[in-house]
Amino acid sequence: MLISEAFAQAASGTQPEPNLMSFLPLIGILVIFYFLLIRPQSKRAKEQKLMREGLQKGDEIIISGGELGRVISVGENYITIEIAPNVEIVVLKAGVQTLLPKGTLKSIDTGKSSKALKNNKPQKASDTQESSDEGTNVSPASESQKESSNKN
Structure with a gap:
């Protein structure tokens, strides 16, 4: 025989029970x-x-869409935030992601100077050239419309 009797008997034994x-x-x-x-x-x-x-009026927050703003009023489920001067939006309280330290909104550099925009000063000389060039370019279709309106 190829398999010894002792080995064959051990193989047919029961499996050990699972323990800790x-x-x-x-x-x-x-x-x-x-x-x-x-x-x-x-x-x-x-x-x-x-x-x-714990949100209260005057807190500066970031909502889940990435908008930054100051809390204007707080309700049970909704808050009103000001995201720009005279621009207010109503959002769910669950949409508030981060509470910012006081004064953060004033210190954020947005890349554009709000003072330059308020004073109507262009930021670059190339910007004024592009806008003046755009006003002088007239398409042939618009010329024909002007001619037809002048005839009437």
């Missing part, structure tokens, strides 16, 4: 997931909820 040692890797993975994923996420959600409940 066989579940240890699964328990370890669950503990790692709890400390690395679940716990920090629930802590962050709790902080967000407290921040949204």
Whole structure:
């Protein structure tokens, strides 16, 4: 015979029952997931909820769309924010992403000077040349329309 009797008898034995040692890797993975994923996420959600409940008039915020603004009024589920002078929008409280420190909106560099825009001063000399060139270019279709309107 090719297989000895002792070896064949051992192979036909029952499987060992699962014990705590066989579940240890699964328990370890669950503990790692709890400390690395679940716990920090629930802590962050709790902080967000407290921040949204604590919003008050005058706070500077960023909403989930990326708009920055100052809180004008706070309701139960909605807030009104001013995103530009005389421009107010109503958003859900759940849309508030970040509470900014006071004075942040004034110190942000947007790339364009609001003073230059208010004084109607062009920022570049090339901008004024482009706008004057655009006014002088007239298409043939518009010339024919002008001629027909002049005839009437």
